[in-house]
Amino acid sequence: MKLQEGIDVYIEARQSEGAPWMKGAQSLRSLCRSLGNMPLNRIRVNQIAPFLDGPHTSAATWYNKYCVLRQFFCYWKARNEIYGLPLPPPRRFPAQTFVPYVYSRTELRRLLVAAGITQRDLNSVIGPRTFRTLLLFLYGTGAGLSEAVQLERGDVDFRRRRITLRSSVARCTREIPIGSDLYEILLQYHRAHHQQEAIRDPQFFLTKDGAQIKASTASKTFQKVRKKAGVARYDGARYQPRMQDLRYTFAVHRLTAWFKNGADMGRMIPALSAYMGQHDLSASERYLRLTPERFRAQLNKLSPKRGKRRWRDDSELMRFLDSL
Template structure:
């Protein structure tokens, strides 16, 4: 066999895809989304359901699939506690909710689920016809809401903010608050990982892009540490 006279490599080197960077919603973004909900017309999902879903994801950092699979038996309003069953890693965990979010869930249940004796396995978040929401349908409704609220990326990325980015937003805001409070972030990071339902801290770090606020707080913490070491 005659040896090859060249290296069989492609003429054009394929371009590496850009690194995906989650979008971190600002308080202003969330306010615009909530204010735009009532003006959104959808045959699938009622405005109050979409509003509750957005605030639930923003306030807990749940995966979209986890939120959509919540049923009545998973919601304990008295204890302000959600039970997240059979998650991505086939585990069950408890997720506490704050006072404001608990009230939002209470009001939603009271106004949407008006039939007495609702089955414990009935879905919490429902379509207009009472059926369970689908992830694809919710994503389409949110895309229209995001466009109506004029919430968009300005960093040149080709993709626009997603519902799943609420998860990254929750993680970044929690970390920023810990820095501002002077907490031991390294000790608390495993707790955040457990809260989010991650198998490792490395998985949690994916949701922690450096926002300007987070960078400032981290820099302040490092400067204090450096001064103590002198």
Template sequence: MTVGNEFGVIRQLCLHRRRRDPSSHVPEHALAPVKESVFLPYISSHDEVRRILTAARSHNGRFIWASMLHTLILMLYRTGSRLGEAVRLRRRDVDLDRGILTIGRSKGRSRIVAIRADLVAALRGYAAERQRLVSDRQRWDPEAFFVRRDGSPLTIVSTSTAIRRLLRRLDIKPPDGRIGPRPYEIRHAFAVHRLTAWAKDGVDIHARLPVLSAYLGPQNVIGTEVYLKATPQLLELASDRFEQHLRSACPPR
């Protein structure tokens, strides 16, 4: 099964190379058949992510308040967490002294996620505002780390709705229908941007997939390999590196 899935990634790269060089060889699918997903997530550009975060700072919803929404989206993009995982975070799951998040059991397992100092600072700022909001509302302090404007625990439905409206307002998502980017795909943007940065730095992407897989938390590395074919830029970087490898491995006669 592992060989089959690795073969699927290699075949995707060969298919991409054939667009530029029709003589490129593409292995037959039957050599190691795997069921390849036809789904390709929408990958927000760095500029779109910045626009989303900027717009979140001025959000003024009935239940969703600006600082909370901005911090939540920033955390989603910086950690690749699922929306549900972020919403379900409890105060004790967010250890800002050690810079780690404890993600509860999701998709079969729990995990500990290390976070950078800039995200720690953002979460500290939100935590202080959260405490003031709960105190001002004279409510008991809920276990939930992310709370709504009235001090009650955040819900996945209200958060997803707020992010979708944000995407529509920025014309990143069409005004009607279910097509276009979804809140869940902020996670995909994190993964592809991380892989692309590694590729630009000359890192062996395939060797790093298990690291990314452990950080994102899918059942296995196979669930992460979809990101290898998510953007033309990433495929182009992989293709160029493969071509350079071939040239260095085959000296001119």
């Protein structure tokens, strides 16, 4: 079997499991371009090593590419197309240095004010009201940026006060309720922007020309707004606050508010994970690490990695999670 055929078959098998597996597919196709369409059983370690060690390759990228190649070669080894793994020795997974930014409520207000100023520019693709509403939507729902820009008008059920979100990563949809404040904000935006017959795109959030907003355009616009608002981080991190960090801010602010109000966190943490479209409850671990220090000890006791599984025995909670 040739490398190209092996890659095509393997990608199809992975994607048939329900995930797009885009980054893994990209790595394998890059491998084929590097080695050429040679027989699988002729590939050697001295050909794979230079591919993994490509120029400007970080430790994390090396590790991720290595994992993709290992899974690929193991797949074909199990099917007797190859008899060994043509891979160099593995390296330890690099320590995670990236820390998401959690906005304060004061910073959120400054961002909203700045959006109303910067987006009045005639050259701005996204209008001030649209961008402010988009920021409030991300903070009010914890949705990902890609989910927000893909949102269609038909996904917003004003009668039932529910929103349907589509995840391009997990290839699934989920329906979430929205509070009264966000409901009013979205309703006003809908009445102001969706009554024109000239609108050609079904998306909920639109550019000034009535077209779909691209995630890359929204991210670039946000950086302009952030600088105008004077929001920055000074902890030595490589990245300045991002639009995607509104998702983390949503989670951390909810956890903090629930704790202050004495909510049953054993019930609320899995509910938060389901609301945010996370199938693995261990994903909540990252939000617990970002909560204020004074709540950390108590919240850590509820960490999914601590083996606490009391929520599984709560039939009422499980019915609620199934309904999301």
